[in-house]
Amino acid sequence: MAHRPSTKEQLRKLKKLVRGRKKALILLQDNPDPDAIASAGGLRLLLKEAAGCETTIAHSGIVGRSENRMMLKYLGLKMRNADELDLEQYDLVTMVDTQPVFGNNPVNDEQRVDVVIDHHEWAESTRQVEFSDIRAHYGATSTIIAEYLFESDLELPTPLATALLYGIQSDTQEFGRATSDADIAVFTQLYPQANKRYLSHIENTQEPREYFTAVSRGLHDTRTYQNTAVCWLGRTINPDMTGEVADLLMRLEGADWVLCEGLFRGVLYMSLRTTQRESNASNVAKEIVADMGTAGGHEMLAGGQITVPRNSFKEADKLRKQVERNFLNHFKIDHRCRRRLVSRSVERHHEKTP
Ligand SMILES: [Mn+2]
Incomplete structure (x- = not known):
């Protein structure tokens, strides 16, 4: 050396x-x-x-x-x-x-x-x-x-x-x-x-109400695929939210990898986390963002960004889906094994609660 x-x-x-x-x-x-x-x-x-x-x-x-x-x-x-x-x-x-x-x-x-x-x-x-x-x-x-x-x-x-x-x-x-x-x-x-x-x-800084709305939306939009969790925040209140929610999702039992994406001012941000010390999250991030944008980071956490044409939500949605596909393909995970993190019945139950 x-x-x-x-x-x-x-x-x-x-x-x-x-x-x-x-x-x-x-x-x-x-x-x-x-x-x-x-x-x-x-x-x-x-x-x-x-x-x-x-x-x-x-x-x-x-x-x-x-x-x-x-x-x-x-x-x-x-x-x-x-x-x-x-x-x-x-x-x-x-x-x-x-x-x-x-x-x-x-x-x-x-x-x-x-x-x-x-x-x-x-x-x-x-x-x-x-x-x-x-x-x-x-x-x-x-x-x-x-x-x-x-x-x-x-x-x-x-x-x-x-x-x-x-x-x-x-x-x-x-x-x-x-x-x-x-x-x-x-x-x-x-x-x-x-x-x-x-x-x-x-x-213990306090956060504005929008922060909790963003977290809640993120959790409702989280899907798990075997030992991975994938979250789409949609338009978000700031670019840090993808890392914030990814960290939260890492607390999910059985989650070894978490991918979280969000759109902020015309840029699709993505955060990747893993529990696996020997993995290289930075390389996985680069692979799944591919030539759409840039990515980098460390062994256990990484991030990336993709410029979205015209700040269009539709374009962002296409791009984040491509990143998700690349992510699941990287781990050779069958797309069909997807499960919602928060089940619909729980949501309905809560709607009825006064
Ligand atoms: Mn640092």
């Missing part, structure tokens, strides 16, 4: 690269999650210390979930819409928690990227980036960023320590999936510095 440079060596290289840069940009995935947001906060501090950079954090898409909006506020981060920025204006372009070709970020083929720090499966094109640190065996990008911060001997403000801790906790689902010793070590080191009251607050 090739020599993996230590965090110390990487940090030295990164500092050398950023020296003298004035305007830095940190790009995130389109609908950033807690890990991405915390990583951006950490990298911003690193860049400020290393080069005194003025930093802009940007992404396309929206910050949908309440917990993510809360985190931004707590960290005092302002997010810009990447589509409204001239990326050429920046003399340092960085990415965290995603990579240039993933298709879930604003970077196109021509865009120069200088720094990529991520824990998703390595993409070949990331090799062209001057500085990359890809640790696919890590549960969170927050872990990598925290290692850099520790190595720099920087004092972490409480909100940042708390956010990084939550980034690790939420990406690993409290260490239930894809966790390395490094995630646990960093988590343990951050823990005394984190604000536990805030942590419990963010873990």
